[in-house]
Amino acid sequence: MRTPQELSTAFRAIGLKVTPQRQVLFSLLHQNDAHPSAEAIHLAASAVMPGISLRTVYQTLNDLVSMGELQQLQLTPGSARFDPNTTDHHHLVCDGCGEIRDVYVSGLADVDVCGLDGFRVAATDVVFRGSCPTCSSATGDPSAPHA
Amino acid sequence: MRTPQELSTAFRAIGLKVTPQRQVLFSLLHQNDAHPSAEAIHLAASAVMPGISLRTVYQTLNDLVSMGELQQLQLTPGSARFDPNTTDHHHLVCDGCGEIRDVYVSGLADVDVCGLDGFRVAATDVVFRGSCPTCSSATGDPSAPHA
DNA sequence: TTGCGAACCAACAATCGTTGCGAATACGGT
């Protein structure tokens, strides 16, 4: 996702107005690597601008997604997550706490894929599921310090 | 997923009963490679057993998932898809029609993953998104025959 | 500065996918 300033310009360029609400959302999303849900963004926005409506948050998130500034992820059942990181990256999902982290994968082009007869691949998403360090140490860690 | 017969035995072994509804679901799911939604399964089951409730379908699907006989996939927003194929495989998702197909990937162990500091990976899911042959030929196919 | 139209909000209602609940029913070990 581009900077709030650049997004303001981009919004105006396509006839969308740059409102205070949208500016708050721009800055909350900029370089946000937490992969927040709409609800989480609304919560954070409410701290800065009390009264901002959840409806407006969804509206703006959808705008950003269709502009290609934001990626919408559906890695688990439940609410969608939003990702301003539009570089080529993939994700770690913690089954324990639901945290999502960025991960960078190289050598993907070398894997051998069997079964795509005629299917045209536009994007490849790799999702690693498991436990984050916090959740790992909390339970069932065979490498935990003694008893 | 095992055969309906084996599932019946497995259900009884853990104190679950083998009802006609469940038997219908067992046979509809066995070797089903369509990655159906709960709704789709309910529809198919209704043809065989009119009156079977959607609630029962969800109930049994959940049982099968927690027994490890069925995989639950959430590859897009919307309804979950269920997959009796428990072999090591991955998926193609058609953005056009929503079809999901199996695909087999080898050489995944050789990719270089950067950024998993302390994260414990239990499973890796690869999702290829694009267009199936049908949807490709329908629109925007640069290799389509003439006009 | 003014004016048009876009965006906002509040307050709902509605949709979709899924689960909770409770009364009636049926499986299956004895």
Add this chain to the structure above:
DNA sequence: ACCGTATTCGCAACGATTGTTGGTTCGCAA
């Protein structure tokens, strides 16, 4: 056949997201 318990099913409720409408605010181009 009997009985305890699991299962079924219909309906209500849920969480996430979107539609609507009417009144107000406000960006921004002229």
